[in-house]
Amino acid sequence: SWSYTSPTWVSGKTYLVRSKALDNASNSETAGSGNSFIFDDTAPSSNIVAPVNGNTYNSLSNITGTAVDTTSTVVTVKLNIKNTTDTTYWNGGAWVSSDTWLDATGTTNWNYNIASWVSGKNYLVKSQASDSIGNIETVGSGVSLFFDNASPTSTVVSPTNGTTLKSLLTISGTANDPSVGSGLSFVKISIKNVTDTNYWNGSTWGGSETW
Secondary structure, three states, X not given: OOOOOOOOOOOOEEEEEXXXXXXXXXXXXXXXXXXXXXXXXXXXXXXXXXXXXOEEEOOOOEEEEEEEOOOOOXXXXXXXXEEOOOOEEEOOOOEEOOOOOEEOEEOOEEEEEOOOOOOOEEEEEEEEEEEOOOOEOOOOOOEEEEEOOOOOEEEEEEOOOOOXXXXXXXXXXXXXXXXXXXXXOOOOOOOEEOOOOEEXXXXXXXXXXXX
């Protein structure tokens, strides 16, 4: 048997190794066709398309992304979905304390369905692709999101309900978003002339309700 210390292989290249034996009488073998192979020690890479890093969502049923391998074939993409507020992980059926990786559907274009986000929580989603010869992607920083599907509340303070007024210069009220919500953005109001069934549009009274 014989062996030879390998040279420095370049990933993504095709190589051919042939052998030729010589004996002590200087007889030389006619070299055969040899063995060819592709060298690939480069891991695939994956990218999360949705959700978008740093966004706030009130609905998110599908995590999607892509994966690519320049030489071999992407065979699996796994996801890690972490509730960073509570330090729990989605295991496919419940939020649990143990770190869990889940199989996505698809490879170069992949997705994962989930509808169990808890409102008022921060999340971190990471992906990891593997290729057909066992190269595994080093996990990146992932994408973060905040989920909030709890509606804010508002109350009209002035005018007081049911009163008769001779003057009203300002309409006022209060609004509140849950303490774990995403925060108030703005408040809209609708002003209706009930007697004539028309609405204030900001400059005149019209027939369509305006907020």
